[in-house]
Amino acid sequence: xxxxxxxxxxxxxxxxxxxxxxxxxxxxxxxxxxxxxxxxxxxxxxxxxxxxxxxxxxxxxxxxxxxxxxxxxxxxxxxxxxxxxxxxxxxxxxxxxxxxxxxxxxxxxxxxxxxxxxxxxxxxxxxxxxxxxxxxxxxxxxxxxxxxxxxxxxxxxxxxxxxxxxxxxxxxxxx
Ligand SMILES: Cc1cc2nc3c(=O)[nH]c(=O)nc-3n(C[C@H](O)[C@H](O)[C@H](O)COP(=O)(O)O)c2cc1C
Numbered sequence: 001x002x003x004x005x006x007x008x009x010x011x012x013x014x015x016x017x018x019x020x021x022x023x024x025x026x027x028x029x030x031x032x033x034x035x036x037x038x039x040x041x042x043x044x045x046x047x048x049x050x051x052x053x054x055x056x057x058x059x060x061x062x063x064x065x066x067x068x069x070x071x072x073x074x075x076x077x078x079x080x081x082x083x084x085x086x087x088x089x090x091x092x093x094x095x096x097x098x099x100x101x102x103x104x105x106x107x108x109x110x111x112x113x114x115x116x117x118x119x120x121x122x123x124x125x126x127x128x129x130x131x132x133x134x135x136x137x138x139x140x141x142x143x144x145x146x147x148x149x150x151x152x153x154x155x156x157x158x159x160x161x162x163x164x165x166x167x168x169x170x171x172x173x174x175x
Pocket of ligand 1: 013015078148150
């Protein structure tokens, strides 16, 4: 199982990046990180005057070389980060001008890794991902969520929680 983890956050080495890093440390052979801040991806354009940016090469690589995609984002105002939303909007390109590639999304497993300050995020957060994956016929493998403060926190303060939940998430998700 090869897993592409796409991370969209405003803090390169912040809480969500820490959680993703911990996750990857447990499954280094399976996981590859794609940090959206390393890519130049423009918002969706109805006229597709953005096709020379980094979206198409990135999504082509993920679709052609990975079995599953995990979208990793902090909760910003009950929603995914703006960086993640831009990436998700651009999946629409695959429904309009790159349909053969888009069809390959079907059946590819998809999940979420997230951090936020609340102990349990409002259901609207996960629903955005769940509904999107459902529309794209991508089996949803669930969300690994961890509560973090506003400040950048050391992963050690979440060790017990993560030791328990990361393996449970992976076992359930990729059973
Ligand atoms: C603009 C902004 C909006 C936020 N909105 C929420 C929110 O709606 N719910 C929540 O639980 N946490 C919210 N937070 C807190 C972050 O989700 C939390 O601190 C997260 O771990 C930050 O991850 P990062 O370091 O990857 O940015 C918000 C933080 C910011 C900066």
